[in-house]
Amino acid sequence: MMNLDGLEMIAVLVVMGLFIKVLEQFGLFEPVGGEDSIEDDFELSTVCHRPEGLEKLQEQTKFTKKELQVLYRGFKNECPSGVVNEDTFKVIYSQFFPQGDSSTYAHFLFEAFDTNKNGSVSFEDFVIGLSIILRGTINDRLNWAFNLYDLNKDGCITKEEMLDIMKSIYDMMGKYTYPCMQEDAPREHVETFFQKMDRNNDGVVTIDEFIESCQKDENIMQSMQLFDNVI
Amino acid sequence: MATGVAAWLPFARAAAIGWMPVANCPMPPAPREHSKKQDELIILNVSGRRFQTWRTTLDRYPDTLLGSTEKEFFYNEETKEYFFDRDPDAFRSVLNFYRTGKLHYPRYECISAFDEELAFFGIIPEIIGDCCYEEYKDRKRENAERLMDDQEENKDSKLPNMNFRETMWRAFENPHTSTMALVFYYVTGFFIAVSVITNVVETVPCGSTPNQKDVPCGERYTVAFFCMDTACVMIFTVEYLLRLFAAPSRYRFMRSVMSIIDVVAILPYYIGLVMTNNEDVSGAFVTLRVFRVFRIFKFSRHSQGLRILGYTLKSCASELGFLLFSLTMAIIIFATVMFYAEKGSSSSKFTSIPASFWYTIVTMTTLGYGDMVPKTIAGKIFGSICSLSGVLVIALPVPVIVSNFSRIYHQNQRADKRRAQKKARLARIRIAKKGSSNAYLQSKRNGLLNELLDLTGSEEEEQHMNKTSSLLESQHHHLLHCLEKTTAHEFVDEQLFEQNCIEGAQFSRSPSLSSQEGFTGTCCTHRSRKRIPLPNASLSTTHTHTHTQGLQELSAIHIQCGDQPSLSTSSRSSLNMKSSERSRINCRGQQITTAVISLPSPTNFPPDGDGHSPANPIPAPPTINTTTSSNIVKVSAL
Numbered sequence: 011m012m013n014l015d016g017l018e019m020i021a022v023l024v025v026m027g028l029f030i031k032v033l034e035q036f037g038l039f040e041p042v043g044g045e046d047s048i049e050d051d052f053e054l055s056t057v058c059h060r061p062e063g064l065e066k067l068q069e070q071t072k073f074t075k076k077e078l079q080v081l082y083r084g085f086k087n088e089c090p091s092g093v094v095n096e097d098t099f100k101v102i103y104s105q106f107f108p109q110g111d112s113s114t115y116a117h118f119l120f121e122a123f124d125t126n127k128n129g130s131v132s133f134e135d136f137v138i139g140l141s142i143i144l145r146g147t148i149n150d151r152l153n154w155a156f157n158l159y160d161l162n163k164d165g166c167i168t169k170e171e172m173l174d175i176m177k178s179i180y181d182m183m184g185k186y187t188y189p190c191m192q193e194d195a196p197r198e199h200v201e202t203f204f205q206k207m208d209r210n211n212d213g214v215v216t217i218d219e220f221i222e223s224c225q226k227d228e229n230i231m232q233s234m235q236l237f238d239n240v241i
Numbered sequence: 242m243a244t245g246v247a248a249w250l251p252f253a254r255a256a257a258i259g260w261m262p263v264a265n266c267p268m269p270p271a272p273r274e275h276s277k278k279q280d281e282l283i284i285l286n287v288s289g290r291r292f293q294t295w296r297t298t299l300d301r302y303p304d305t306l307l308g309s310t311e312k313e314f315f316y317n318e319e320t321k322e323y324f325f326d327r328d329p330d331a332f333r334s335v336l337n338f339y340r341t342g343k344l345h346y347p348r349y350e351c352i353s354a355f356d357e358e359l360a361f362f363g364i365i366p367e368i369i370g371d372c373c374y375e376e377y378k379d380r381k382r383e384n385a386e387r388l389m390d391d392q393e394e395n396k397d398s399k400l401p402n403m404n405f406r407e408t409m410w411r412a413f414e415n416p417h418t419s420t421m422a423l424v425f426y427y428v429t430g431f432f433i434a435v436s437v438i439t440n441v442v443e444t445v446p447c448g449s450t451p452n453q454k455d456v457p458c459g460e461r462y463t464v465a466f467f468c469m470d471t472a473c474v475m476i477f478t479v480e481y482l483l484r485l486f487a488a489p490s491r492y493r494f495m496r497s498v499m500s501i502i503d504v505v506a507i508l509p510y511y512i513g514l515v516m517t518n519n520e521d522v523s524g525a526f527v528t529l530r531v532f533r534v535f536r537i538f539k540f541s542r543h544s545q546g547l548r549i550l551g552y553t554l555k556s557c558a559s560e561l562g563f564l565l566f567s568l569t570m571a572i573i574i575f576a577t578v579m580f581y582a583e584k585g586s587s588s589s590k591f592t593s594i595p596a597s598f599w600y601t602i603v604t605m606t607t608l609g610y611g612d613m614v615p616k617t618i619a620g621k622i623f624g625s626i627c628s629l630s631g632v633l634v635i636a637l638p639v640p641v642i643v644s645n646f647s648r649i650y651h652q653n654q655r656a657d658k659r660r661a662q663k664k665a666r667l668a669r670i671r672i673a674k675k676g677s678s679n680a681y682l683q684s685k686r687n688g689l690l691n692e693l694l695d696l697t698g699s700e701e702e703e704q705h706m707n708k709t710s711s712l713l714e715s716q717h718h719h720l721l722h723c724l725e726k727t728t729a730h731e732f733v734d735e736q737l738f739e740q741n742c743i744e745g746a747q748f749s750r751s752p753s754l755s756s757q758e759g760f761t762g763t764c765c766t767h768r769s770r771k772r773i774p775l776p777n778a779s780l781s782t783t784h785t786h787t788h789t790q791g792l793q794e795l796s797a798i799h800i801q802c803g804d805q806p807s808l809s810t811s812s813r814s815s816l817n818m819k820s821s822e823r824s825r826i827n828c829r830g831q832q833i834t835t836a837v838i839s840l841p842s843p844t845n846f847p848p849d850g851d852g853h854s855p856a857n858p859i860p861a862p863p864t865i866n867t868t869t870s871s872n873i874v875k876v877s878a879l
Contacts, residue, residue, distance in 0.1 A: 017582050021622040080280060083295075084248025087341075106253045119256050136252075143255040151258060158259045179260060203263060224262055233261040233268040240251045 059092035061133040070134070071141035077241050078137065085133055093130040096120050110184030118178060122158040144240055151234050152221050166214040172200045248297075284322035285336070290329040291322070298339050305363040307339065331358040338364065346373040352380040386652070387659075409487040426543070429480055433539045436473040439466060440533055474510040477503065477536075499542060506536040549653055553646040560645075564638040568605070571634055575601045575627040582620040589616065600624075605631025675734070682734055684718045 061067065067078055089098060096117065103116040123131045123139045142154050157163070161171045176196040183191065207215045207223045224230045261268070283299065285292040285307075302308040315323045325332070331350060335358060338344040346355060346369050359366050369377050403411070412422035443459030443466055459466055481503045488494035509529035516526065541547040554561065576597035583591040590613045591597045600613040604627050615624045725731050733741075 015585070015619070017578075018617070018619040021582070021619040024626070025622060080297075081251075084251075087248060102249050103253065103256075106250070115259075119259070122259075140252065140255050143258050152262070155259055155262050159262075175259075176263065179263065199263070199265075202265060220262070229264070229267045230262055233264065234258065236261075236268055236271050237254050237258065239271075240254045 059130075059132050061092070067134065067137060071137050072145035073137065073141055073241070081137060081140070081241070082133060085136060093132050094136070095130045099131065107182045107184075109186065110182040112178075112182045114174075114178035115182055118158060118161070118175060121161070122154070140241075144237060148225075148231065148234055149221065152224050153217070156217050156220050166216045167220070168214050169200060169204060172203060172215075173197060176200050176203075248301075285332075286317075286320070286322045286324045287327055287329045287332045288325070290332075292332065292336055294336065294339065301339060301342075302364075307335075307362060309363075311363070327358060327361060328354070331355060335359070335362050335364065338368075343370040344368050344373075345370055346377040348376060352377070352384050356381075387655075406487050407489070409483065410489060413484055413487060425480075429476065430540070430543050432473050432476045433536055433543075435469065436477075436536050437534070439469050439473070440530075440536075470510060473536075474507050477507045477539075481507065499539075502535060502538045502541075505532055506539060509533050545653065549650055550646070553642070553649050556649070557642045557645050560638045560641045564635070567634050571605065571627075571630060572598055572601045575605070575623065575630075578623050579615060579620060579627070582617055582623055583615055586616045586620070591615075591620075601627060604628045606635065607632060678732065679734060680714065681718050681721050682732060684714070685722070685732075 061082070064075060064078060067073075068075060071078070073081070085094075086092070088094075088102060094102075099120045100113045100116040103119070104112050106112070120131065123135050125135055125138070139154070142150050146154070156167070159167045159171060159175050161174065173196060176199050180191065180196050180199075185191070204213075204215065206227070207219055209219045209223070224234075280295050280297050282293050283296050285294070299307045299312075306312060312323055315325055317324045331347075331354065334345055334347055334350075334355075344364065344366075356366065366377065412419055412425070416422045416426035444457045446455035447458040447461050481500070484500070484503075485491060485494060494500055509532045512529055513526060541551065573594075576594050579600060580591050580594045580597045583589045583597075591600065597613075600615075602608075603610050603613075604624060607628060609628075615621050721732065
């Protein structure tokens with residue numbers, strides 16, 4: 011065998027490495043590790059969802075045919091694939107609140123609209139949700155709002171949940187407010203809320219407490235009907 | 242708020258219900274929708290092609306034409322649609338912007354046409370989507386460069402009053418402007434060539450005397466070469482000093498590259514004169530002679546290609562820098578490796594790493610002189626890797642430089658081509674323009690002739706005349722006529738004007754007014770219809786209503802029997818018909834009298850825009866001459 015010095019050893023190793031690379035190019039030598047991860051991504055984006063017929067939606071919601079048509083046109087324009095995923099949802103919602111960060115509140119909204127918890131909001135979910143908010147009874151609307159606040163959907167709103175919601179709402183205001191936004195503004199607001207809503211002072215607000223307290227408050231009752239003729 | 246998502250505003254408002262139970266204060270009342278009209282289809286008729294869209298689609302962008310009430314100006318009541326007299330193809334992009342929220346730039350469209358459409362519809366081009374924005378910007382820049390080139394050429398035209406210094410500078414910069422400049426250009430070129438050849442021949446071994454070895458020609462014919470060198474340097478010095486004198490900004494000239502080259506070219510000679518026969522600095526003296534070769538760079542004034550090359554290298558500085566840097570890195574790496582690989586072998590030429598640099602450079606540029614060769618196995622392996630990588634490293638930045646050069650070169654070609662086409666193009670445009678001005682003059686003549694014909698009472702010819710000009714033309718002519726009346730001057734065409742000027746010059750020498758020649762007075766009116774208010778303009782009062790002779794006003798009609806040289810017949814109106822009329826009128830020449838007015842030229846007049854020769858002051862007072870002539874009826878106008 012040849013007497014190989016250190017440098018010569020390195021040289022030989024380099025040559026061998028290059029040789030292996032050349033073999034790879036010719037396809038004679040498959041390295042470990044697959045390369046099929048790229049093609050999978052293409053399949054997700056071509057999924058298209060079509061809503062059920064117009065009549066069925068009319069039964070499920072309280073919108074007229076024309077209103078459904080207008081809603082669908084706007085929906086399809088923004089989401090041609092027929093479903094909204096959370097990122098698109100956040101992007102759309104953030105266009106309305108340019109100063110602040112509306113992504114958290116949009117996330118909560120998304121959770122509220124996505125009734126079947128599959129990570130995407132289809133047109134049916136969208137329109138059913140809107141129907142409750144805009145055409146439902148006051149109780150329906152209060153129920154929907156409670157559902158929005160109850161993040162883990164366990165039937166009661168804890169202080170932490172409320173704090174999250176409150177923070178997300180305050181985040182939408184952004185930095186430049188008058189008067190200056192204090193750090194504990196959300197917390198104080200939560201305290202006020204709980205004082206008003208929590209009848210039995212057990213630290214959580216249940217659905218009945220919520221509806222009862224809201225019905226007693228004139229302001230809330232009036233504001234619930236503010237968006238009656240949005241569509 | 243991005244109005245592109247205006248469709249989702251109802252949703253956002255509905256989602257606000259989540260704030261209601263939380264709020265402590267009452268909410269403001271919602272805005273009422275006054276007219277809850279259903280969404281309707283709007284028809285947009287663009288040059289016959291009908292586009293339909295929802296009204297709310299257009300309302301998405303209220304600061305554009307289609308989104309605001311501005312479109313009501315285009316509303317057609319009978320057909321109940323909005324009519325736009327624009328390009329339907331470009332309108333597609335505009336409407337798609339409303340539909341999708343993204344504005345695209347169609348590549349087949351001309352950039353300025355597209356810009357105009359956007360400007361018409363009130364859309365700013367900056368919102369073109371990312372997919373098309375780069376292309377749009379590139380085309381726009383190219384177009385701007387093209388327009389800039391055209392403007393730069395206009396600067397070449399001679400300015401009216403250039404003093405000697407400016408003329409000289411212009412002669413230096415553009416040798417084609419005058420013969421002297423061309424001569425100077427060629428002379429300097431010749432002397433540069435002579436100087437360079439002298440430098441080269443100086444070192445060639447000439448024949449030798451029997452005892453001595455070959456001596457270079459420079460040492461054999463010292464005097465001759467010295468004289469030639471002196472002559473060249475004289476010329477160069479004179480040229481440099483002249484340029485320095487003529488330069489508009491001496492400081493900027495002295496800083497420019499060409500002037501530095503000039504200085505470097507002539508300095509060695511003077512320095513050599515000063516330090517003759519000083520043994521200590523003879524080494525430096527030799528260095529100075531090297532600098533004489535820089536004279537060859539003076540050729541770049543004479544060669545466009547050299548300049549382009551220099552400009553390319555300058556603009557590719559970053560690529561060149563990258564090439565240099567990567568080469569340096571590779572050289573150091575391989576030199577180190579080769580040095581250590583060859584350290585073991587005996588009588589190795591790789592004595593140090595810097596010594597290995599030479600081997601690495603020669604190998605990487607695939608020169609391979611063979612004066613340094615590795616002998617060990619490791620050295621050979623690494624040497625081959627070195628040469629392979631050298632090819633790669635050098636080949637990578639080169640295409641970028643080449644494409645840069647190609648772009649600049651083509652741009653230059655384009656500029657030259659445009660310059661060549663320009664003359665023909667301008668000539669055609671000028672002819673077309675003259676057509677419309679001649680149409681006006683023709684119609685004036687028709688007006689005159691109409692009056693004449695009134696007198697002579699031939700009806701059908703009159704009607705024939707009147708029908709030939711359209712309503713638009715007649716309104717335009719009426720406008721020009723009003724302008725004439727306002728300023729008390731009249732339009733006239735080029736040749737007539739020049740003739741009159743010449744005659745004006747002639748007239749100033751012979752004060753008698755010949756009956757043959759009408760005289761028009763001042764020649765300082767512009768050819769291009771600019772008006773100089775003459776101080777003694779009493780034209781307005783000189784409507785020579787010589788009813789007996791049937792002439793109404795002063796206008797310049799040059800009617801000659803036979804040919805009509807001064808009236809070009811390129812106007813669109815049927816001049817052929819008129820020429821026959823003219824000739825017929827000439828037969829009745831006895832009855833036609835013309836009034837001619839002559840005005841004194843103003844004592845000071847503004848300089849002509851096109852370098853027209855100044856008129857001669859005419860001392861005659863305003864006179865009105867009436868001439869009758871049989872041959873030449875010349876009524877001159879100003």
